[in-house]
Amino acid sequence: MFHYWFKQYDEGSEFGIDGGRISKLMLKRNGEIVCNYDRGWDVQPVDEDTQFAYEILVHTENF
Template sequence: MFWEDGELTVKNVLYDYHVRMLKVASGNGIDGGKINKLNVLRDGVSIARYDYGWEVYPDDELDLSVLEEVLREFN
């Protein structure tokens, strides 16, 4: 397992993300993928959080697009 941290800017909005990934895809990962812990923040507030299950899920189109970008990159 390892962590990946980073930032994304979408439409002049800064997002931070923290992703914990397994070396291989797993049933514990998001959609059977490698990410088993995830936190995406906008202005210091979680807009998406996964810890072996969804705790916070985006309800905004822009936030959802950022989550999808992170999943494409790491899952």
């Protein structure tokens, strides 16, 4: 199970993921950060499950 947090704006920006509305995103699993974007990548998705969770959030919330 993942826990997530993100900061989202009404419109996309140069700081957003792929120019989208999410400028900050953190995914945690078992208390460990497995993906972190803070106006740029700090921790890219660490495995396939994390990548899938990330893609769901970006697909539904970023544009």
